[in-house]
Amino acid sequence: MVESNKTNVRAIALETLIEILEHGQFSHIYLKAVLDKYGYLEKSERAFLTRLVNGVVERKLQLDFIIDSFSKTKVKKMKPVIRTIMRMGAYEIFYMDSVPDSATCNEYVKLAKKKGFSGLSGFVNGVLRNTSRQKDTVKFTSLSTEYSMPQWIVEKWTGDYGKEQAEEILKGFLVQEDLCIRVNLSKVSRGELKSCLEKQGITVRICDSIPSALYISNFDSVNAIPQFKDGLFYVQDYSSQLVAYKACIKSEDHIIDVCAAPGGKALHAAEIANNGQVLARDLTDAKVAIINENILRTKADNIKAEKWDATEFDENSENKYDVVIADLPCSGLGIIRKKPDIKYNQTKESLDELVALQAKILDTVCRYVKSGGVLCYSTCTINKDENENQVNNFLSSHPEFKMENSEQLLPDKDHDGFYICVMKKN
Numbered sequence: 001m002v003e004s005n006k007t008n009v010r011a012i013a014l015e016t017l018i019e020i021l022e023h024g025q026f027s028h029i030y031l032k033a034v035l036d037k038y039g040y041l042e043k044s045e046r047a048f049l050t051r052l053v054n055g056v057v058e059r060k061l062q063l064d065f066i067i068d069s070f071s072k073t074k075v076k077k078m079k080p081v082i083r084t085i086m087r088m089g090a091y092e093i094f095y096m097d098s099v100p101d102s103a104t105c106n107e108y109v110k111l112a113k114k115k116g117f118s119g120l121s122g123f124v125n126g127v128l129r130n131t132s133r134q135k136d137t138v139k140f141t142s143l144s145t146e147y148s149m150p151q152w153i154v155e156k157w158t159g160d161y162g163k164e165q166a167e168e169i170l171k172g173f174l175v176q177e178d179l180c181i182r183v184n185l186s187k188v189s190r191g192e193l194k195s196c197l198e199k200q201g202i203t204v205r206i207c208d209s210i211p212s213a214l215y216i217s218n219f220d221s222v223n224a225i226p227q228f229k230d231g232l233f234y235v236q237d238y239s240s241q242l243v244a245y246k247a248c249i250k251s252e253d254h255i256i257d258v259c260a261a262p263g264g265k266a267l268h269a270a271e272i273a274n275n276g277q278v279l280a281r282d283l284t285d286a287k288v289a290i291i292n293e294n295i296l297r298t299k300a301d302n303i304k305a306e307k308w309d310a311t312e313f314d315e316n317s318e319n320k321y322d323v324v325i326a327d328l329p330c331s332g333l334g335i336i337r338k339k340p341d342i343k344y345n346q347t348k349e350s351l352d353e354l355v356a357l358q359a360k361i362l363d364t365v366c367r368y369v370k371s372g373g374v375l376c377y378s379t380c381t382i383n384k385d386e387n388e389n390q391v392n393n394f395l396s397s398h399p400e401f402k403m404e405n406s407e408q409l410l411p412d413k414d415h416d417g418f419y420i421c422v423m424k425k426n
Contacts, residue, residue, distance in 0.1 A: 009045050009109055012038060013052045014084055019085075020057055020341060022080045027341040028059050035221075043220045048098065056084075056091045056317075058174070058340040062148040063087045066094070066138055070130045073123070083116050083123065086280055089128045093135060102134035143170060150343055160384045163409075169382065171337050172411035178205065178215035179222070180415070182236040182264065182300055185212055186271050207414070210245055213238050214270070215414070231298035236264040239334075239380070239409050239418030243325065244268045246405060246420050248374040251275045253322040258310040258365045261287035263294040265325055265378075270303040276322075278303040283312065310361045317368040323376060326367050328358045330379035330386050334417025335407075355385050362394050366401065369425045375401060377421065378420045382410060387419040400426050 016034050021026040031053050035046060056063065060115040064075040067086050074081055089108040093101050105128040105313050111379045112124045140146035143154045147170035154332075190327065194204045194214060202225070207213035222235055242267050249255065253276040257266040260280035270278040280291050280303060284385070291305040308314065331351050332342045369375050377394075379386050387408060395401060406421035 001262060010270050013049055013088060014111060016053050017084050017088065018080060019414060021084065028339050047260055052088060052091065054340060055095055056087050057240055059091060059148045063090045063143055065145040066090050066131065067127065069138060070134065070211065071127045082112065082117060082120055084126065085112055085124060090131055090377060093128065112361045132184055134305065143167060144218065147174065152348060153343060171354050171409055176215045177337060179235065179414055180238050181214050181216055181233045181237055182212045182241050182268060183214060184232050184234065184271065184272065187233045190214060195229060205240060208240055210238065213241055234298065236262055236269060238415040240264055242269060243327065243378050244272055246422050247323050247374055249273050249323055254320065255319060255323040255325065256321045257281065257325040259326065259328055261290050265327055266296055266303060267294060268299055269325065271309050274302065276302065280305040281308040283309055311364055313367065315366050316372035319370045321368050321370060322373045324341065324365055325376050326365055327378045328361055330354055330381045332381055333381045333383055334411065335380045335413060337416065339365060351360045351383060351385065354375060355390060358386060358390055359393065366398060371425055373425050374404065375423045376420065378418065380416060380418050382408065382417040391421045402426065
């Protein structure tokens, strides 16, 4: 990457980070829009931009601690543009080695001037150079600053799992992961798809524990891979793919997914229940449109999508389904690696509201399970109030159900944090 282009990419990253960290844009959605807008960028430039933006968001609390260690003006008192520039510079100094630290400092001094802050360029230069010279002296004072996780979440996980396990969870979120995809086994074998992808220079790794999963890396954009456009695979985390296997879906089953967008679990269910039918519901027209887009791309013919509020009882669905998939709205604290801003946006109060919503939906949709059928409850969180405690409360008030199996996955290099519980109706 030539330096002028990298300078331009840093400017794009600055604007992107300001929108995410100062104006509340969702990181995964906004970054994707930026990458689409600047589609002319080279693969290496896109990778640099993605890593810089995600890295700064992911390690924001840690970076602020570092900057505050070397700056008389604390991060919270800085102007938003300068604050963002300092975070970017600190991230590059600590976590990227594409250019020497001295050159990194120069680039952010130039960026400050370009953005109209010539009067603060000396400040930027002094703090970043001091950070570079003394980076080996930084000592973190808490798990919160060491792993860039809000203190209240650290305390919650410590209470739920103990300090040692909580620290392993925090480490897990900072491990780089390969992208997990689900092979459309109705259209191609896993080996055939692996071979096709490798011929394009994509690195492919087989998942040993379930038959539909592959891990891919060393590619530019999923949308540019012909096999994705042709519906031969779907981007879906291992944890999410596990739902259909845990629910023991059979060929003839009738299935409803009550909160289905973007449709991965419903499509997987439709593939396995090839002689059955799947109804995929979600709350808004926009979400239903996303499901339909994925149905069309994968050419599934035994699934339909419709708009429905999962809190509203549908008497036409009562006692109708072999499997009810209830992957319900949750705090998302298991997918912080994919959506790093989640940890800054959730609060104790929002968690309580989600627990109440989940309970309401479960009370409603459990009535759709026929006798002998199963209710498969899942969340992409590792909060026990939304998971084990939610299930225990449900079972105590619904004696017609009994637990068949449950699993709490904690984040590691191969999957997100995720909870699955399968309950059978007597």
